[in-house]
Structures are given as C-alpha cells and as structure tokens.
Amino acid sequence: MGQGGKPRRLAAYDGELGAAVARAQDGDEAAFAVLYRIVQPGLLGYLRGLVGDEAEDVASDAWLEIARDLGRFKGDGAGFRGWTATIARHRALDHLRRRRVRPQATALEQDMLELPGPHSTHEQALEAISTAYALELIRGLPRDQAEAVLLRVVVGLDGPAAARVLGKRPGAVRTAAYRGLRQLGNRLGGRGVTRDGPRTLGESK
Numbered sequence: 299m300g301q302g303g304k305p306r307r308l309a310a311y312d313g314e315l316g317a318a319v320a321r322a323q324d325g326d327e328a329a330f331a332v333l334y335r336i337v338q339p340g341l342l343g344y345l346r347g348l349v350g351d352e353a354e355d356v357a358s359d360a361w362l363e364i365a366r367d368l369g370r371f372k373g374d375g376a377g378f379r380g381w382t383a384t385i386a387r388h389r390a391l392d393h394l395r396r397r398r399v400r401p402q403a404t405a406l407e408q409d410m411l412e413l414p415g416p417h418s419t420h421e422q423a424l425e426a427i428s429t430a431y432a433l434e435l436i437r438g439l440p441r442d443q444a445e446a447v448l449l450r451v452v453v454g455l456d457g458p459a460a461a462r463v464l465g466k467r468p469g470a471v472r473t474a475a476y477r478g479l480r481q482l483g484n485r486l487g488g489r490g491v492t493r494d495g496p497r498t499l500g501e502s503k
Contacts, residue, residue: 312374313375314332315378316374316375318330318332318333319368319378323369330365333378337378338357340452340454341357341383342357343433344453345360347433347444348391348444348448349390352393356386356390357386359389360385360386376456379454380455380459383453383455384462384463387445387463432482435482436448436478439478439482443477443478444478446464446475447478449471451479457471457475
C-alpha cells in the first residue's frame with residue numbers, strides 16, 4: 299500500500315469510479331458496491347485522522363448521506379472523491395461538536411512563508427502514511443496541516459479539490475500539506491516522536 303505515489307495510484311481508479319457512479323445513479327446496486335470499495339479506504343483513513351477510533355461510525359453516517367444524495371451528484375470520479383470527502387468532513391465536525399471537542403485554529407493562513415526542504419522528507423512520510431502509527435502522528439499535527447495531508451495523501455485529492463473540501467485557497471492547502479509532511483518526515487525519522495495515546499484532531503497543541 300505505501301508506495302509513495304498513493305495519490306496517483308488512487309487517481310488511476312477514477313475512471314472506473316466515474317463509471318460506477320453513473321451506473322449507481324441509474325439504480326445499479328453492484329455499481330454502488332464498486333464505488334464504495336474504491337472510496338471507503340481513503341475516506342476511512344481521513345476520518346481516523348479527524349475522529350480517531352470513532353471513524354467507522356462517522357463513515358456510516360456519511361455513507362447514508364452519500365447514498366441519499368447520490369442522484370444529485372454531478373461530476374467525474376475525482377469529483378466524486380472530493381464530494382464524498384466533503385460529506386465525511388461535515389459529519390466528522392458535527393460529531394466533534396456533539397462531543398464538545400473544538401478543533402483549534404492555527405495561524406497558518408497568515409503565515410505563508412515558503413519552506414524549502416528535501417523531497418526525501420515527503421517521500422518518507424508518504425511511504426508510511428497508510429499505517430496506524432502514521433495516522434496517530436497526523437492527529438498530532440495542527441488541524442489545517444492534518445486535514446491537508448489526509449485529503450492529499452490518504453483520500454488522494456489534488457490541491458484544488460482538497461481546497462474546495464476545506465473551503466480554503468489552494469495555496470494555503472498546499473503550504474499546509476507541505477508543512478505537515480515535513481513534520482511527519484521529521485517524526486518518522488525518529489525526532490520528536492511520542493506515543494502518549496490516541497488523540498482526536500485538535501486535541502494536541
């Protein structure tokens with residue numbers, strides 16, 4: 299799974315996904331099972347980064363809404379991936395609000411300095427991104443960085459699609475993903491790693 303090119307690997311399924319969506323919209327239950335199989339792993343990884351161990355429950359709520367509103371969706375496979383991520387994010391934030399867990403905002407959008415760094419940092423993070431430990435580390439990132447990394451690497455969205463899900467400018471999301479991957483690369487390289495139990499997004503500093 300962790301081949302380092304995960305977004306491209308996921309994108310390779312988008313043709314099949316778009317065809318399955320079209321058939322599912324025509325009432326083909328087998329096609330709905332195909333689109334679920336393609337989308338669910340990334341969606342579940344994204345939700346684990348947002349709500350931890352309650353991801354399965356939130357994903358179930360999201361899929362109920364996806365199934366209900368499928369007929370209103372217009373777009374291709376990549377668009378469907380972004381649409382489902384938006385629904386999942388709304389359900390996750392609703393879940394966090396119900397638990398009175400307020401994700402903390404960061405000042406990232408006011409601090410758009412370029413951060414040059416070695417590509418090996420990104421690749422190191424990408425190699426391990428699908429592991430449970432990497433998801434635990436992602437939950438320790440600032441909220442905007444965590445969501446950007448999850449949407450770009452785990453869900454497989456491109457920059458503009460991830461920006462639409464988050465309601466932000468592509469440049470802000472690109473910088474957030476870069477910073478998040480840079481931090482993950484450092485931590486996975488053995489610096490600053492702590493294992494003090496699972497967290498939900500925003501509970502870390």
